[in-house]
Amino acid sequence: xxxxxxxxxxxxxxxxxxxxxxxxxxxxxxxxxxxxxxxxxxxxxxxxxxxxxxxxxxxxxxxxxxxxxxxxxxxxxxxxxxxxxxxxxxxxxxxxxxxxxxxxxxxxxxxxxxxxxxxxxxxxxxxxxxxxxx
Amino acid sequence: xxxxxxxxxxxxxxxxxxxxxxxxxxxxxxxxxxxxxxxxxxxxxxxxxxxxxxxxxxxxxxxxxxxxxxxxxxxxxxxxxxxxxxxxxxxxxxxxxxxxxxxxxxxxxxxxxxxxxxxxxxxxxxxxxxxxxxxxxxxxxxxxxxxxxxxxxxxxxxxxxxxxxxxxxxxxxxxxxxxxxxxxxxxxxxxxxxxxxxxxxxxxxxxxxxxxxxxxxxxxxxxxxxxxxxxxxxxxxxxxxxxxxxxxxxxxxxxxxxxxxxxxxxxxxxxxxxxxxxxxxxxxxxxxxxxxxxxxxxxxxxxxxxxxxxxxxxxxxxxxxxxxxxxxxxxxxxxxxxxxxxxxxxxxxxxxxxxxxxxxxxxxxxxxxxxxxxxx
Amino acid sequence: xxxxxxxxxxxxxxxxxxxxxxxxxxxxxxxxxxxxxxxxxxxxxxxxxxxxxxxxxxxxxxxxxxxxxxxxxxxxxxxxxxxxxxxxxxxxxxxxxxxxxxxxxxxxxxxxxxxxxxxxxxxxxxxxxxxxxxxxxxxxxxxxxxxxxxxxxxxxxxxxxxxxxxxxxxxxxxxxxxxxxxxxxxxxxxxxxxxxxxxxxxxxxxxxxxxxxxxxxxxxxxxxxxxxxxxxxxxxxxxxxxxxxxxxxxxxxxxxxxxxxxxxxxxxxxxxxxxxxxxxxxxxxxxxxxxxxxxxxxxxxxxxxxxxxxxxxxxxxxxxxxxxxxxxxxxxxxxxxxxxxxxxxxxxxxxxxx
Numbered sequence: 001x002x003x004x005x006x007x008x009x010x011x012x013x014x015x016x017x018x019x020x021x022x023x024x025x026x027x028x029x030x031x032x033x034x035x036x037x038x039x040x041x042x043x044x045x046x047x048x049x050x051x052x053x054x055x056x057x058x059x060x061x062x063x064x065x066x067x068x069x070x071x072x073x074x075x076x077x078x079x080x081x082x083x084x085x086x087x088x089x090x091x092x093x094x095x096x097x098x099x100x101x102x103x104x105x106x107x108x109x110x111x112x113x114x115x116x117x118x119x120x121x122x123x124x125x126x127x128x129x130x131x132x133x134x
Numbered sequence: 135x136x137x138x139x140x141x142x143x144x145x146x147x148x149x150x151x152x153x154x155x156x157x158x159x160x161x162x163x164x165x166x167x168x169x170x171x172x173x174x175x176x177x178x179x180x181x182x183x184x185x186x187x188x189x190x191x192x193x194x195x196x197x198x199x200x201x202x203x204x205x206x207x208x209x210x211x212x213x214x215x216x217x218x219x220x221x222x223x224x225x226x227x228x229x230x231x232x233x234x235x236x237x238x239x240x241x242x243x244x245x246x247x248x249x250x251x252x253x254x255x256x257x258x259x260x261x262x263x264x265x266x267x268x269x270x271x272x273x274x275x276x277x278x279x280x281x282x283x284x285x286x287x288x289x290x291x292x293x294x295x296x297x298x299x300x301x302x303x304x305x306x307x308x309x310x311x312x313x314x315x316x317x318x319x320x321x322x323x324x325x326x327x328x329x330x331x332x333x334x335x336x337x338x339x340x341x342x343x344x345x346x347x348x349x350x351x352x353x354x355x356x357x358x359x360x361x362x363x364x365x366x367x368x369x370x371x372x373x374x375x376x377x378x379x380x381x382x383x384x385x386x387x388x389x390x391x392x393x394x395x396x397x398x399x400x401x402x403x404x405x406x407x408x409x410x411x412x413x414x415x416x417x418x419x420x421x422x423x424x425x426x427x428x429x430x431x432x433x434x435x436x437x438x439x440x441x442x443x444x445x446x447x448x449x450x451x452x453x454x455x456x457x458x459x460x461x462x463x464x465x466x467x468x469x470x471x472x473x474x475x476x477x478x479x480x481x482x483x484x485x486x487x488x489x490x491x492x493x494x495x496x497x498x499x500x501x502x503x504x505x506x507x508x509x510x
Numbered sequence: 511x512x513x514x515x516x517x518x519x520x521x522x523x524x525x526x527x528x529x530x531x532x533x534x535x536x537x538x539x540x541x542x543x544x545x546x547x548x549x550x551x552x553x554x555x556x557x558x559x560x561x562x563x564x565x566x567x568x569x570x571x572x573x574x575x576x577x578x579x580x581x582x583x584x585x586x587x588x589x590x591x592x593x594x595x596x597x598x599x600x601x602x603x604x605x606x607x608x609x610x611x612x613x614x615x616x617x618x619x620x621x622x623x624x625x626x627x628x629x630x631x632x633x634x635x636x637x638x639x640x641x642x643x644x645x646x647x648x649x650x651x652x653x654x655x656x657x658x659x660x661x662x663x664x665x666x667x668x669x670x671x672x673x674x675x676x677x678x679x680x681x682x683x684x685x686x687x688x689x690x691x692x693x694x695x696x697x698x699x700x701x702x703x704x705x706x707x708x709x710x711x712x713x714x715x716x717x718x719x720x721x722x723x724x725x726x727x728x729x730x731x732x733x734x735x736x737x738x739x740x741x742x743x744x745x746x747x748x749x750x751x752x753x754x755x756x757x758x759x760x761x762x763x764x765x766x767x768x769x770x771x772x773x774x775x776x777x778x779x780x781x782x783x784x785x786x787x788x789x790x791x792x793x794x795x796x797x798x799x800x801x802x803x804x805x806x807x808x809x810x811x812x813x814x815x816x817x818x819x820x821x822x823x824x825x826x827x828x829x830x831x832x833x834x835x836x837x838x839x840x841x842x843x844x845x846x847x848x849x850x851x852x853x854x855x856x857x858x859x860x861x862x863x864x
Contacts, residue, residue: 060335114273114673
């Protein structure tokens with residue numbers, strides 16, 4: 001068993017969904033649910049669910065092989081500016097790297113992150129695809 | 135109380151398939167002790183730094199087993215693990231012990247055994263320097279950030295992607311002269327088109343290699359150095375700063391934690407770096423080397439490539455690119471190379487009074503600076 | 511268009527078709543079939559789920575579209591059923607993953623159903639019963655499959671991947687109300703997959719006459735008899751689509767002209783998506799239907815059974831079509847892949863794991 005059960009189970013909110021931590025003190029926002037504002041340290045924060053829409057601002061086609069990744073390569077990893085403001089890192093899937101371009105509008109979709117084959121857990125989480133339609 | 139590096143030793147960085155970590159460490163320790171005239175029995179503290187022993191060697195707290203196997207008796211021993219800056223943190227610990235008067239003779243030992251598994255396993259281990267609960271679970275890996283940073287740098291400053299390889303070419307030139315370097319050969323730009331891509335546009339030509347190594351620094355107070363001849367190398371100050379994750383930064387081409395650490399160390403010690411000061415920086419990827427010398431205010435933003443030819447003492451050992459990156463030992467290799475340079479035993483002659491070692495974990499996630507001074 | 515006397519209907523629907531397509535001819539050529547076999551069963555190409563897709567991820571997308579069209583609070587959904595024969599976990603429900611990822615109430619019924627290709631429609635029937643009995647406000651039924659086929663088996667020309675989802679709720683909120691639902695089930699072993707086996711086995715010709723045709727005809731006739739309707743009363747007829755040919759053939763047997771069957775045909779371009787097959791056809795028809803039209807949908811599952819469901823379209827359909835990707839949009843979103851890529855994506859290549 002390579003995939004932890006409890007770690008992922010606890011993290012569902014940050015991977016099945018996209019939350020934005022918004023600081024009531026400094027006004028800044030950051031991707032993911034956080035205990036404190038990463039910009040000013042305040043605990044006076046609220047967590048808002050993102051609609052999962054945004055714009056691709058940077059990406060790379062990766063051939064970096066890590067244990068268990070071979071079936072998924074090459075992968076596209078990118079930075080997405082959510083419509084709510086903050087930038088999030090994630091995988092861009094269903095794309096032909098040669099046809100992709102920064103500024104592509106993307107939507108978050110549930111996909112397999114990794115699979116602890118043949119007997120372990122499947123980690124599911126959000127990736128991005130070029131928006132089908134909204 | 136001042137802290138001095140009175141002895142240092144390293145092994146060649148390589149894929150040491152035939153040797154275990156104890157053997158590498160023993161070689162480095164012997165060299166460090168031979169330099170100083172002290173013996174293992176004189177050591178009050180053994181401070182060990184390593185990033186990945188748990189994952190790769192199935193060994194936690196290697197300091198205990200290094201002490202047991204290398205004849206340290208009744209020595210205080212501990213392990214420091216802080217990602218790619220483990221070595222700098224270990225030296226900071228030793229520095230604090232000396233400064234506080236709690237110890238006079240501390241042996242700092244850094245090592246990593248990166249070649250014990252095939253690359254796809256080691257790549258997974260190396261990726262643990264990023265945040266597991268966010269980046270790790272999403273399978274985001276270090277070269278992917280380097281790739282995006284390089285693209286942003288090229289776009290923002292209009293430099294060509296080919297020009298960035300100048301950094302790597304210079305590192306290989308330096309490594310050819312360093313008997314301890316892993317990649318002791320020259321490279322040229324025409325290799326770029328054939329170089330294996332790791333994460334577009336980052337290729338093997340832009341990246342550090344995987345290698346094993348061990349380094350040891352013997353750190354003492356004045357009570358030891360009083361009896362010594364020749365130049366003395368002092369650890370003047372160690373400073374650091376953490377950064378936000380890449381995806382929360384306004385400008386991914388600015389290494390602001392390196393810059394913040396530099397502001398602290400330069401104002402406290404009233405020093406300024408320029409192109410003629412010896413610096414040893416963490417070029418995990420060539421693009422990072424450029425961003426670091428910009429953050430250290432040696433060159434203007436976007437101008438690092440123009441400065442390279444004017445920096446004779448930049449990564450004289452070949453940097454992470456060509457000397458190699460035995461992770462837990464790398465900052466100690468840097469200090470070793472600077473000590474040799476400043477004490478006149480290097481293949482390069484250097485008259486400067488100060489030098490600086492820069493290390494960082496990930497893309498500037500946690501940046502550390504070590505300021506060294508020569509006393510004649 | 512308001513209908514009185516009906517208690518439940520479709521509040522929202524959603525479709526999902528993976529982006530990848532392989533030409534049926536490429537599969538035929540790979541295994542030495544005469545390429546004309548693809549025309550004989552009217553198969554042009556089939557949809558292939560990517561490496562990072564499975565029944566859960568596709569079902570999630572279809573269900574999310576259904577929720578977007580419905581515009582209801584996910585916390586009001588009291589039942590989630592996933593009909594599939596390609597569960598990512600043999601033991602551990604797919605439905606709970608989808609439900610959590612969509613923020614659906616924890617106070618719910620939730621299970622994966624298996625009945626070859628018609629477990630999704632049984633999910634619809636269960637949701638209808640729960641809504642009509644007052645046990646839940648809304649019930650979600652999903653049909654999702656990454657269908658397996660033994661490489662080289664004729665089944666490989668058609669077995670594909672896709673998902674469809676239906677949110678069932680009160681008739682007053684519906685885009686289409688349920689007029690009648692019947693199911694006809696027997697023990698007919700036309701197609702199966704044994705426990706632990708990677709690929710199903712089928713009776714070739716036996717899957718046709720005694721299985722597909724007999725069950726669908728029986729179910730549809732039963733429905734028309736119960737409702738006092740004849741085939742001419744329906745504007746569209748949608749049947750389970752193991753290939754392009756069978757639904758036209760069964761339509762003819764039941765007296766439906768080609769024009770009423772063709773609008774709901776999707777298999778020639780995406781393959782047989784198993785639990786999503788007829789339900790995707792229904793989604794496609796709903797998206798171009800007019801208020802007041804009557805639609806017959808008849809899913810079939812091996813083993814064997816068929817449902818026959820009659821729905822009446824309301825005027826609410828018009829405003830909800832555009833709120834999520836349509837079947838047409840998903841059909842036109844495609845990238846062609848080779849047999850080798852298909853084999854990699856569908857895990858047909860033996861690799862050392864772990």
